[in-house]
Amino acid sequence: MxxxxxxxxxxGTLLILGVLVVLPLGPQSPRSESHSHESEMVIAxxxxxxxxxxxxxxxxxxxxxxxxxxEKPYRSDAxxxxxxxxxxxxxxxxxxxxxxxNELLGDAVVDxxxxxxxxxxRLPGAPKPSESIGYAQTLYGKLKPYLVRGVAAxxxxxxxxxxxxxxxxxxNGALGKVNYERKPLIVYLEKEPTAxxxxxxxxE
Numbered sequence: 001m002x003x004x005x006x007x008x009x010x011x012g013t014l015l016i017l018g019v020l021v022v023l024p025l026g027p028q029s030p031r032s033e034s035h036s037h038e039s040e041m042v043i044a045x046x047x048x049x050x051x052x053x054x055x056x057x058x059x060x061x062x063x064x065x066x067x068x069x070x071e072k073p074y075r076s077d078a079x080x081x082x083x084x085x086x087x088x089x090x091x092x093x094x095x096x097x098x099x100x101x102n103e104l105l106g107d108a109v110v111d112x113x114x115x116x117x118x119x120x121x122r123l124p125g126a127p128k129p130s131e132s133i134g135y136a137q138t139l140y141g142k143l144k145p146y147l148v149r150g151v152a153a154x155x156x157x158x159x160x161x162x163x164x165x166x167x168x169x170x171x172n173g174a175l176g177k178v179n180y181e182r183k184p185l186i187v188y189l190e191k192e193p194t195a196x197x198x199x200x201x202x203x204e
Contacts, residue, residue, distance in 0.1 A: 059162045070183070070184045110139045114133060157202070158173055170197065178202050
């Protein structure tokens with residue numbers, strides 16, 4: 001298993017357990033640039049809604065092949081859609097626009113999920129796949145694109161999304177100082193979550 005894979009697995013575990021520590025802000029940039037930066041930090045903070053006391057609830061990690069961060073040119077449009085809602089079921093036109101004109105249907109995402117599960121199962125010493133091949137295959141005809149709120153701890157962070165019972169937990173972890181930024185995500189889900197929980201943390 002590569003160092004990067006080990007780090008991502010450890011980071012995902014720490015996110016689920018909620019044991020990472022949020023770091024204080026570092027030195028401020030020049031005032032002309034820091035005002036916009038500070039405003040985004042504050043607004044991004046309003047998107048954070050950490051999960052609490054969920055250790056007894058089973059977590060089921062969602063494969064990365066089902067998660068698509070909205071790229072910067074389309075991020076403002078995604079943020080506008082999430083202005084009053086934490087989760088939005090996207091129409092085909094909305095999905096296509098937010099993914100730069102690329103149409104991605106649910107069954108194509110399932111194809112990727114099945115291939116990913118097969119690849120994970122072949123890795124020597126790999127942990128149990130996040131989704132078994134059999135489970136991934138049951139998703140045909142069920143996945144739909146949902147736009148959800150996400151917050152990045154900094155530019156080098158990693159997202160980890162899991163089902164927490166019927167709720168959806170969107171975690172983000174990083175190394176280094178905190179630099180909160182809103183990062184909407186398109187996630188292909190088989191059902192609408194009952195609630196959305198969002199957290200972003202960083203550790204040295």
